[in-house]
Amino acid sequence: MSFGISRIQLEEGTSTREAFGEALAQAGSNPNVVVLDGDVNNSTFTKNFKDEYPDRFFNVGIAESNLVGVAAGLAGCGKLPVVSSFSVFLLCNAYDQIRMSVAFPNQNVKLVGTHAGISIGEDGPSQMTVEDVALACSFPGFTVIVPADGPSASAATHAMLEREGPTFLRCGRPKVPNVYENGDAFHVGKANTVRDGDDVTIVANGIMVAMALDAAEGLSGESISARVVDMHTVKPIDTSALEKAANETKGVVVAEEHMAYGGLGATVAMTLAERGPTRMAFVNIGDTYATSGKPDELLLQFGLTPDAIMDAARRVLKD
């Protein structure tokens, strides 16, 4: 499978936000599901749910603090609230409400942040989140999921609703190529090895999984056999998949559409450090905010490309 070696093609497949919205509307057959929106439902695709179940849909307005608090109250009544907004507004504006009213009392609230990362493009850095995974992982007891494509975003939506406990699901704006087919297995907390290999392991999530597959294809031309692990669940992380990768390959590259701190790379490094020395390299946005630009231009500019992953793999394998 190849998606174009130098850069990711973002015009194919479906967006993870759209797949989430479709899956959520299906999940509405469960009468306990209620959906809360910060007036972006046509962007987050919770509009699909709204159109089918208007009595269980609440547009709380541009007021994320209240939005999260209301969801916590509905969870207190035994409802299954799904809160959706742009990831940046949900996690950054309502961080304290998530902490006090959802995470600390362990309320069964599902938070879905869309337009995550820098691949939203032209709207620019005020609308992007480069730090949302770190923020979500910082809540004790939270489950944090970053799906790779439409089919896995759909499966993740159903899986998080079936699972008790506060959860953050991260979705993106652009269309992304399909790594999976509809109906492929998805288990929260269990990584998927989407390509086997025994020289190096690329651990990725979100749109970086497709890029990792492209990179693995490119590396095979250099006689490097790369394993690609889709670590869609950052928390709780699949420790055994990581230990297996570290034991069976010579090093680990971690690729994510996130800043360097507190996300997948940091979590993988922390996990593997317990096991013993592992050669590692990291592909991420670094310690910076992005700018406006076209999505593929931004990914190139900020080093999120198959080429960057290949470079990282070569670094890891260098004697």
Added chain:
Amino acid sequence: MPKARTEDAAELERITRTLRRDIVIATSAAASGHPSTSLSMVEVVSILFFGGVLRYDPKDPHNRERDRFILSKGHGAPGLYAVLAEAGYFPADDLTTLRRLGSPLEGHPNMCRLPGVEASTGSLGQGLSVGIGHALGASIDELDYRVYVMVGDGESEQGQIWEAAMYAGNHSLDNLTLIIDRNGYQQTDSVKNIQSLDPLDKKLEAFGWAVRDIDGHSLDEVRAAFEWAQSITGSPQAIIANTVKGKGVSLLESDPAKWHGKPVPEEDKDRALEEIGA
């Protein structure tokens, strides 16, 4: 679901004295905590739990038809615990475990550890939003329970209070009653000096609330206010309870800014209990 309704004024007075005594003893035993903000809310919670306002059953604290009381000003925890103990949620002897390691009576309310606590609070400004969630839950499930949320006047400086007030007013949530325990003081000074809320009644009215201003230490006025709130349809109701921070203990009343977050010192405790008369 039952309501505890005491018509006997003397019995209600006794309850208020008991709560005040429990607040002072528990915070002094803990050598920390916020007795003064707890003392200002005593008459309101006494009427809520014993004046025939709340439907509740301590033996069935999660019954879906129960009325809800959410203490948004979480540092008033000793006042909440005192009334929950009096109502039978746990033995009154446990009150002196306040803030101790292992006790469910944490410094601020923790709903996961203590039945009767409807929301974990302590980061100010959040309880009204949670109350709105419960009020909406009643509509979805076609239940007729009511939701009561108490906030502080200092707490009302938080923006989230006004986000929530706007939402409740716009959506005519008439099963929701807000009590503002207006004791006039926050941690370091009076609310008036720091961030005046005036005109609080007009602000709330402008946000779509029915508003009543009362003496929050008059049991008759508090009871009448809740009866009024229950009679209102088509809008949420706000009861501005004008109170005194530290009410009943002259030492705490004398300098509210000095005594925020401080228990009555051991050497002053006997005099405080004597003033309370319990």
